[in-house]
Amino acid sequence: MxxxxxxxxxxxxxxxxxxxxxxxxxxxxxxSAVICSRGSDVTGFSPGLDPVTRKDQVVTHLDTGSLCSGATVPGLTSFVGAFSGASSNIYCGGPTGSDSLGSGVEILAWNDGSTSTWKFDGPSLDHSPSGTYVDFHGRITAGRYQGLKPSGRLPRQDAPPGGCETVPLESVRGTGEWEFTP
Structure with a gap:
């Protein structure tokens, strides 16, 4: 040639x-976009969010996602993750408002044994007349789906509309959709 x-x-x-x-x-x-259409979160506050007084809190999250689609790995369909950390100077915020729950790192364990390190920044507890929500944001900094941005707006099913006007709020639960986008 x-x-x-x-x-x-x-x-x-x-x-x-x-x-x-x-x-x-x-x-x-x-x-690379992944949507887990069945998501849940349980967020705990200790000693409990007060309706008026701001206090330091130990905040815990237990997050799960299932029925995940768009995963680039066949059979990768669910995750579970847990976080515990401290947040300063937060309260329920009355009938409307928003409070940052701080930032932290959560390890998501996928059903195939792989993990994702999620650095979340500024999840917030949002109160509106229609209910209470926790909004999550951040980025996967290591492991499976590194670089993707998880997000979720999970309505709090067991929180009274407007937050906790009369009693300290010790935990909230919600279901919704988790989304991981580029």
């Missing part, structure tokens, strides 16, 4: 690869 013929073949291969690369990148990006 002559040098000219090798150069032509090499150029053709490079051009074909260059044309295919954006398609491969787009397909990978589309596959």
């Amino acid at each position: 002559t040098a000219v013929r090798r150069a032509v073949i090499a150029t053709a291969l490079l051009a074909t690869t260059a044309l295919a690369l954006p398609v491969a990148i787009s397909a990978h990006a589309a596959e």
Whole structure:
């Protein structure tokens, strides 16, 4: 094979690869979003959120997700994660308002034995006349799905509308959807 013929073949291969690369990148990006349509969270507060007085709290989360789709690994369908940490100077915020629950790191354990390290920043306890929610945000910093951003807005099923006007709130539970996006 002559040098000219090798150069032509090499150029053709490079051009074909260059044309295919954006398609491969787009397909990978589309596959990297994961939605767990059955999600839950239990958030605990100790000594309990007061309706008026701000207090330091030990905050715990137990998060689960199942019926996950879009996972790039066949059979990867669920996770469980737990967190415990301290948050300063928070309260229920009255009938409306929002309080940051601080930041922390939670390890999500997937059903195939892999893990994701989730650094969440500023999950918030939001109160509105329609109910109480915990909003979660952050980024996967290591492990499975590194770089994706988990999020969830889980309505609190056992919190009174508007928060905790009359009693300290020690825990809230909710179900919703977890989403992991690029």
